[in-house]
Structures are given as C-alpha cells and as structure tokens.
Amino acid sequence: MSKLNKIEDIFLKIGSVDRRWIFIVIAVVxxxxxxxxIGLPIRATDTSKSVYDAIEALPKGxxxxxxxxxxxxxxxxxxxxxxxxxxxxxxxxxxxxxxxLWPDGQFMAQDALKQVAEGEFNKTYGEDYVLLGxxxxxxxxxxxxxxxxxxxxxxxxxxxxxxxxPMMDGITNFKDFDFLFSASAGYPGTIEWxxxxxxxxxxxxxxxxxxxxxxxxxxxxQSGQMVGVLAGMPxxxxxxxxxxxxxxATSGMDAQSVAHLVIVLFIVLGNISFFIERKRxxxx
Amino acid sequence: xxxxxxxxxxxxxxxxAVFGFIFAIIAGFxxxxxxxxxxxxxxxxxxxxxxxxxxxxxxxxxxxxxxxxLLAFFVASASYRAFRIRNFEATLLLVSGIIIMVxxxxxxxxxxxxFIMYLIVLCLGIYVNSLKQDMKITFVLVxxxxxxxxxxxxxxxxxxxxPGIFYLPSIQExxxxxxxxxxxxxxxxxIGLGIFATSIRYILGIERSYIGE
Numbered sequence: 001m002s003k004l005n006k007i008e009d010i011f012l013k014i015g016s017v018d019r020r021w022i023f024i025v026i027a028v029v030x031x032x033x034x035x036x037x038i039g040l041p042i043r044a045t046d047t048s049k050s051v052y053d054a055i056e057a058l059p060k061g062x063x064x065x066x067x068x069x070x071x072x073x074x075x076x077x078x079x080x081x082x083x084x085x086x087x088x089x090x091x092x093x094x095x096x097x098x099x100x101l102w103p104d105g106q107f108m109a110q111d112a113l114k115q116v117a118e119g120e121f122n123k124t125y126g127e128d129y130v131l132l133g134x135x136x137x138x139x140x141x142x143x144x145x146x147x148x149x150x151x152x153x154x155x156x157x158x159x160x161x162x163x164x165x166p167m168m169d170g171i172t173n174f175k176d177f178d179f180l181f182s183a184s185a186g187y188p189g190t191i192e193w194x195x196x197x198x199x200x201x202x203x204x205x206x207x208x209x210x211x212x213x214x215x216x217x218x219x220x221x222q223s224g225q226m227v228g229v230l231a232g233m234p235x236x237x238x239x240x241x242x243x244x245x246x247x248x249a250t251s252g253m254d255a256q257s258v259a260h261l262v263i264v265l266f267i268v269l270g271n272i273s274f275f276i277e278r279k280r281x282x283x284x
Numbered sequence: 285x286x287x288x289x290x291x292x293x294x295x296x297x298x299x300x301a302v303f304g305f306i307f308a309i310i311a312g313f314x315x316x317x318x319x320x321x322x323x324x325x326x327x328x329x330x331x332x333x334x335x336x337x338x339x340x341x342x343x344x345x346x347x348x349x350x351x352x353x354l355l356a357f358f359v360a361s362a363s364y365r366a367f368r369i370r371n372f373e374a375t376l377l378l379v380s381g382i383i384i385m386v387x388x389x390x391x392x393x394x395x396x397x398x399f400i401m402y403l404i405v406l407c408l409g410i411y412v413n414s415l416k417q418d419m420k421i422t423f424v425l426v427x428x429x430x431x432x433x434x435x436x437x438x439x440x441x442x443x444x445x446x447p448g449i450f451y452l453p454s455i456q457e458x459x460x461x462x463x464x465x466x467x468x469x470x471x472x473x474x475i476g477l478g479i480f481a482t483s484i485r486y487i488l489g490i491e492r493s494y495i496g497e
Binding site: 019022023025026027030040041042043045046071072073074075076104106107110133157158159211214215216218219222231232234237253254256257258259260261262263264266267269270271274275 | 324326327329330337340341344345346348349351352356357359360361363364365367368369378382385386388389390391392393394453457460461464465467468469472
C-alpha cells in the first residue's frame, strides 16, 4: 500500500467518525475559551454603529419604547443586547417604556431591569422606566399600541393603573414615542413592528435579532425602514464594545469564534473524505 | 395520557410532561407561594419568591436553553456530513456559508486578506490540476500566483483588511447586504403574490377546498 493510500485511509476514517466524537470536540472548543478567554478584538459593523448613532442622537429625556420578544432559549443572544441598549438609554437619561409581545419576554425584561435600572443606575420605577408587560395578540397588540396604548395597557406589569404612573402622562399612542427598539427572536417581533408601527407612523426603529433572523430582517435595514440592526451575539458584542462596557456577549464571542472555525474544519475534512470516496468508487 | 395508560414506549417521559403541565397550572392558578402583600394574583407570575417564578427560573429556563444549545452540536454534525461539494450550487452555498461563519465572528477579523489570497491561489491550483492533470501547468500557476500576491503584499505593507474584497468581514457584509437581501426580497414578493392570488381565488369562488369541495 502506497503512502498516499495510507493518508487517504486516514481521511476516510475521519470521514466516518462517530458523531458523538464531533459532539465532544464541539463541547470542548466551546468550554475552553469560556474558561480561558482569548480576548479577540471586536470590530463594530456599520449596522451596529447605526443603532448606536441613532440612540446617541436622541435628545435627553426622549421616550423610548423597548419591546422584548424572546425567551430563555435565545437569552445568550438577545439578553446582552437588551442589557447594553438599556445601559445606553439610562446613561443618556432617556425614559424607557417596556412592552412584551412574548409571555417569556416579561421575565427577560424584569431580569434586565433588575440588573441595569435598579442595580447599576438606581433609576426610579414610574419616572425613569416602566414595565407595561405582556399582552397576547401579536400584530393586534402592535396595532393597539399604534392607535391607543392606554386601551391596551390599563395596568402595568405590577397591576398599577397606568393613569397613576407619572411617566405615562402624555403617552396615548405610538407617535408619542421617539424611538423603538425591538429585541426579537422571531414571530411576533421585529417584522411586525416595522410593518404595523414604525413604517406607517414614521417613528424610527431599530432591532436586535438572533443570527438566523438576520436574513429576513436585512431588507428592512437596507430600505431604511429600520435604523441598523444588532445581528446575533456578534451584534451584541459589537454594541458592548461601542458603549465601552463588556458583558456576556463579548466573553461568548471567543467561544463562538473557535466553534465556527472547528465547524469549518469539520466541513473541510468531510469534503476531503467525500472526494477520496468518489475517486475510489470511480476507480473500481 | 394514552401513552401513560397503555405504557407505550417512552411513557415515563409522558408522565413527566403531564406532571409538568399540572404543576404549571397549580403554580399559576392555585398556589402562589407568597402573601398578597408581596405579590397579587396576576403579578405573582413574574414576582420573585413565587412558585411560578421559581418554576420559570429553575426549571423552564435551563431546559429551554439546553434544548436550543443542542442546536450547535447538531449543526456541527450535520454540516460535517451534509455540506458536500457535489455541484456548482452546493459549492456556492458552502463557500458563502464558510465566509459568513468565519467573517461574522471576531476571529474572521484577524485573518488577513493576504492569507485568503494565498488560499485562493492554492485552491485555483487544485482546480486547474484536476482539469489539466499536468503538474507543470499547476506548478507554474501556483508559483506565479504566490509571487504576485507576495509582491503585492510587500509593496502595500501587508494591511490586514486590504484589498477589501478578500477581507472576510467585508465579504460577509457584502453577502448579507446584496445576494441575501435579493433572495429575501424575492421570497417576500413571492409570498405576497401567492397570498394575493389565493385571495382572488377565494373571492371569485374558484378555490372551494375550505368548504370541503
């Protein structure tokens, strides 16, 4: 057997490796960078910069609607975005109104508020931020907020009447907001906000979405219906670097980088084995 | 329930599912876990210390996150077995996929565009060799390509992100903004036209499948 044949056999063996070995390799390459960070440099893309610039350009005391539509399953991607956006908004003394199109979103919003509004900025509930909570209905909720938010939200998440919340004075519909940010993981989410709220009213909006959603959201960014987008965990990490406050997304990027490289390596090895197999089957 | 009653394969999992269902109803409607002064009915769902919030934080959240994170393992395994250079379209998909995967993450930003150029020259060499089956031609092509890239690098000072068309983050942004948007728009327009056509069929009474015809 020639040397080349021996090498080919090794590649063929790698090509037919049990998938549990692949699982182990992926687990190892994800865990190691999480324990020992590499600290790869994060370069902000134009779409992330646009989100940052749009929020930075808002005058002090602007009314910003933050819509939370994700669940614990996509928390590693969406939650760092929400936290960074909250940090940026509170740092600039904006008034933050939070709604949720997903039931789990309320838990996520509470978690982020506890960390940022209460823990880091010591903001006052009802004066600096309000959690209006979850309402079922998807597009109908978005339309309801556009026409009359008070009909839809008569009480907030704590069951307090919205009439008794100081920062709700003067807020009747979507046009009373200066900016919308949607932290979204699917339907109902960003696309519904664009179609039923931001585009018909002209209120600027932006969004933070999971990586797999970027494809369907990008046409709205390119057409100008959305001001930039935070795309998945890399987008969250970019925003963390833009506001100069590193968080879980930044530490997750090392693991994601290495995992992606390993997946590419797997693809290359799989293809080498595929070509050898094809060559041999042609030969015989 | 039937699976549990007849003890079909995997019935124990169904027991856990039914138990979870009943537990969620009890935690949501009957047992709050705290006094009214801490949380009222309704607000108790998201209030700290309640049974429902405990269930969400310590049962639902970890299980949900675990289910989603399994995706990484399946993607790795599936791409290893299914991502094959079978034809031109598959190659295009594979190359774009790799560019997106590497270009989106910080490690893509530290890969020099000159390294990508060397890689392209080598891949070109493999392609030409498989076509011509002539080592001389392949060697000359690879040698010329490597020399040209090296000369270009020495003259320009090896900037990591120049020329931009070989810098992975720039290429992935271009893919996102142009071919991807074109495809996404085509799908959206297609769906829109499909909805329109189906609606017209319903309105004109041509489509009657919804009444069982």
